Amino acid sequence: MAQHRIALTEPLPAELAGELAQRIYFLSESIVDFTLPGGDGELTEVVLRTDGPGSPGDAADLAAKVNRMADEEVRPQRAGPPKIVWTSPHSGEVHDVAGELLGSGELVHMGPGQFALGPAVTALMEYFDRRLTGMVAAEFGARQYRYPTLIATETMRRCGYFSSFPHFLMLVTRLHADADNYRGFLADVEASDGGLPGLLDYCGDTSHCLPPTMCYHTYRHLQDQPLPSPGLVITARGKSFRHESRYWRSLERLWDFTIREIVFLGGREEVLDQRRRMLELTTAFAAELGLGGHCEVGNDPFFGSVESPQRAWSQRLLELKYELRLPIGPEKTLAAASFNFHDDFFGRSFGIRPHDGGPGPVITGCAGIGLERFTYAFLCRHGADPAGWPQDVRIETDPRARLG
Incomplete structure (x- = not known):
């Protein structure tokens, strides 16, 4: 293993350390670890550890990649605290339970970014999904679909995924x-x-991908046709896949995970109101479960383009994305759900037209809840032992509790 100390061409504000850190492993397959030494409120270097003995040529190549990424994708980012739109009324001790889950067999490591879930964790995740599905059925009359796992490469292209998130593509x-x-x-x-x-x-066929989210299936489902009603809400649950490189860790960041997705289609004000209402329902559910955390304005992790910083800033400025962040340890949260407004992007890309045949594409929005992440946040708050869970949750997830 070799170590490389790479000086940045210009110091970076310490507030951008997270933006830099979330891109490092995607720069080279050879990078196995890194640190970001800092001081006086700024970053001046990156320390990389790589496979193999290393060479001056390797160091120069890595330095060029680090500085190009820092200069094009990180430095132009506008640092600052995110806008908070909801804060949980709850607080309390939270600790990472990954070790306990692995020790008890409720979590089984199957490979990079892949874990099997045991009976108790599975029952908990299924309970949360039932509650969420019931909410969207009662509130929006959502139609539930089950989509294939595979998604056409052409669908991914029409979604703009290749130019936005090439690093996640599988x-x-x-x-x-x-x-x-x-x-x-x-x-x-x-x-x-x-x-x-x-x-x-x-091999010679790349006509299909693994889906990174569920809503893309819905746009393909409705492409090149008018909506069957003036407004439409569709929900689906499925496995989603993103290559998280070496960033994977327990249930908080997986290559293979499960999303409950709700897609809103119709007029602008209707879709915006539905997104707002879904945020309210989800945060109320988190509060009901005694979870801490907050909801903030966020942005997608655009990568590989000089346009990435501006696209991220536009999302935050226009409040196109809200993220529900739940605590999983002291001073550590994860994004367990997001609430997104797409305007007419997907309506245009897929030729989805209004029900009345009027001009222009429909407006869309969506909400996605990462079921493993939501479940993990609950376990970090209430513990890995079902005996410590709220009584109503125990009753719904453990048949023995119903008899007690």
Whole structure:
């Protein structure tokens, strides 16, 4: 392992340390760890640790990548505290329970960014989803759909995902359909004693991806047609996938996770009001569960473009995104839900038209609740032992509690 001390071309304000930190691992597969030494309110260098012995050429390449990213994507960011739109009335001791969950078998590490959930955690997550689904059915008359896991690459392109979040993209491929290709593949597998060397040499299809969120399926579902009613609310639950590189950690940041999504389609004021109401319902539910935290104006983690800082600033300025942040430890929160307004972007991109045949695309918004994250925040507040959970939650998640 090699260590590289990389001087920044110009100091960065300490307030931008988080923006820098969330991009480091995406600069090179060789980076295995990093620190951001700071002092006097600013950052002047980045310390990277990489696989292998390292070389002057490696150091120069890494320095160029770090400084280009810092100069183009981080330095132009406008630092400052986020606007808070809701604060929980609750506070209390919160501690990270990942170790306890792993020790009890309620959390099983299956690979980078992948965990299996045990019976108690699964029951808890299912309870939260039932409550959320009931809310959106009662409040909005939401229609519930179950979408495929795979999503077309063309759909992702129309959503603008490639130009916004290339670092999260997870493609699906398959062996090219050709008899000679299959024979060559089988011969290589046999020769390598069951290994998979050069696997991608036999693959040639990238027509599908793993979905990074559920709402993209809804836009594809409704593309090139008018809405079936003046306004429409659709909800879906499904597995979502984002390549979080080395940032994965327990249930707070996964490569493979579950989202309960609610999509609002219709007129501008209607969609904005529905987004506001969904935020109110979700924060009230968090407060009912005794969770601390707050809801703040946020932005998406745009990456890889000189336009990223301006796009992030526009989101915050126009309050296009709110994030519900729940505590999982002292001075540490995670975004467990987001509430988004897209204006006419997806309506235009997918040709979704008003019900009455009027001109112009429909307006859309959505809310997404990360079920593993929401569940994890609850466990960090109330503990890994169901005996410490609120009684109504225990009754709904443990059949034995109903008999007690």
